[in-house]
Amino acid sequence: MSMIVSLQAPRLILSGGGAVSKVAEVLEQLGLSRPLVVTDPWMVSSGTAERVLDPLRAAGMVPGLFHETVPDPTDTVVEAGVRAFRAGDYDCLIGFGGGSPMDTAKAIAILAAAPEGVHIRAFKAPAQANRGAVPVIGIPTTAGTGSEATRFTVITDTANNEKMLIAGLGALPLAAIVDHALTWTVPARTVADTGVDSLTHALEAFVSRRANPFSDDYARLAMRLIAPNLRRAYADARSGGAGGRDEAAREAMMRGAMLAGLAFSNASVALVHGMSRPIGAHFHVPHGLSNAMLLPAVTRFGLSSALPRYAEAARIMGLADEEEGDQSAATRLVEELEALNRDLSVPTPASHGIAADRWDGLLETMAAQALASGSPANNPRVPDTAEIVDLYREVYGR
Ligand SMILES: NC(=O)c1ccc[n+]([C@@H]2O[C@H](COP(=O)([O-])OP(=O)(O)OC[C@H]3O[C@@H](n4cnc5c(N)ncnc54)[C@H](O)[C@@H]3O)[C@@H](O)[C@H]2O)c1
Numbered sequence: 001m002s003m004i005v006s007l008q009a010p011r012l013i014l015s016g017g018g019a020v021s022k023v024a025e026v027l028e029q030l031g032l033s034r035p036l037v038v039t040d041p042w043m044v045s046s047g048t049a050e051r052v053l054d055p056l057r058a059a060g061m062v063p064g065l066f067h068e069t070v071p072d073p074t075d076t077v078v079e080a081g082v083r084a085f086r087a088g089d090y091d092c093l094i095g096f097g098g099g100s101p102m103d104t105a106k107a108i109a110i111l112a113a114a115p116e117g118v119h120i121r122a123f124k125a126p127a128q129a130n131r132g133a134v135p136v137i138g139i140p141t142t143a144g145t146g147s148e149a150t151r152f153t154v155i156t157d158t159a160n161n162e163k164m165l166i167a168g169l170g171a172l173p174l175a176a177i178v179d180h181a182l183t184w185t186v187p188a189r190t191v192a193d194t195g196v197d198s199l200t201h202a203l204e205a206f207v208s209r210r211a212n213p214f215s216d217d218y219a220r221l222a223m224r225l226i227a228p229n230l231r232r233a234y235a236d237a238r239s240g241g242a243g244g245r246d247e248a249a250r251e252a253m254m255r256g257a258m259l260a261g262l263a264f265s266n267a268s269v270a271l272v273h274g275m276s277r278p279i280g281a282h283f284h285v286p287h288g289l290s291n292a293m294l295l296p297a298v299t300r301f302g303l304s305s306a307l308p309r310y311a312e313a314a315r316i317m318g319l320a321d322e323e324e325g326d327q328s329a330a331t332r333l334v335e336e337l338e339a340l341n342r343d344l345s346v347p348t349p350a351s352h353g354i355a356a357d358r359w360d361g362l363l364e365t366m367a368a369q370a371l372a373s374g375s376p377a378n379n380p381r382v383p384d385t386a387e388i389v390d391l392y393r394e395v396y397g398r
């Protein structure tokens with residue numbers, strides 16, 4: 001029997017250096033003219049928000065501005081955003097920034113389509129969030145979450161400190177503008193963290209039980225772009241541009257992040273993300289950094305359940321040649337993920353300053369939240385609660 005495959009993707013993706021200057025043209029093409037720009041305080045105080053606001057105003061539009069997003073955006077921020085949205089006469093939302101502003105814009109669209117009084121947690125997966133009040137345009141400034149091309153938004157429930165996964169077409173941007181020139185100012189630490197997030201998306205999509213031929217091809221493209229350029233982008237950020245910018249590496253990372261977003265949006269993420277969200281929620285570790293803390297151990301855990309897939313990933317990433325056997329190639333992948341963490345100065349939870357008693361006290365809660373998110377069920381090797389607890393113990397680094 002042939003397989004029925006679906007591909008969900010933005011209607012328009014504009015990619016390349018300087019693409020953000022075309023934001024008004026993109027809106028006009030889509031028949032939109034009254035945007036509310038959703039971003040974070042730094043984007044405004046640094047003047048970066050003008051990169052979007054200027055071209056909109058030059059085209060005669062009067063964009064609104066909501067700039068109260070926080071990292072790991074919360075239900076309360078989304079509610080404030082819905083109030084700002086309802087206070088104006090907007091026909092679209094532009095999420096401008098890292099994953100946090102883009103996810104906030106998506107959640108505002110979803111919540112604003114619901115009757116007043118509904119809480120955003122009503123849309124938590126496995127519910128489907130297919131309706132948005134207005135279209136969302138995603139413009140990333142990190143490389144990155146790929147949120148500009150995914151049907152997901154991740155919102156923290158402040159009642160119980162849970163990072164909720166919300167999925168559906170209501171969260172999928174109508175258009176994405178992918179401009180690596182927006183990433184020059186990203187701090188080196190964040191370049192590393194967001195880059196590992198992209199690599200994790202591509203790898204988890206590739207080994208996911210829900211992978212399909214479309215997501216596979218996007219994952220391959222993404223791994224090919226990200227693997228040779230992540231260390232280069234980090235070095236470039238650390239140098240601060242002294243001696244010239246590594247534009248090729250930054251552009252590859254930005255495009256790779258977006259393609260990795262398309263990959264995991266259509267295949268789902270797996271155990272790394274399932275275990276990463278509770279770490280972010282309880283300890284406020286940046287999302288990509290908590291992924292990095294988990295990636296080598298979780299990959300080793302699943303290796304034998306999808307050996308050919310992990311081996312192909314290793315070959316795509318240039319870690320093994322075609323002749324090398326699967327076992328050996330897959331082992332090289334784990335070694336490379338460990339080396340990458342060393343080269344990117346990724347701490348363990350312990351060396352990041354998380355106290356052992358707090359970590360141990362939350363092991364069962366985090367494992368339960370990881371399992372409840374559904375992501376671990378997509379892993380090649382599906383863990384039970386005890387195995388997740390063991391993995392959390394293993395990565396702690398005491
Ligand atoms: N929706 C999805 O598909 C998806 C996928 C992965 C992650 N996420 C979510 O995205 C969020 C993380 O996003 P993120 O890692 O991009 O971080 P972020 O958006 O939280 O930003 C992190 C920090 O970097 C700063 N920053 C962003 N761009 C900058 C720039 N160009 N120059 C200087 N500083 C800049 C921000 O101001 C902020 O202080 C998490 O909440 C995560 O759960 C969502």
Ligand SMILES: [Fe+2]
Binds near residue numbers: 197201287
């Ligand atoms: Fe992620």
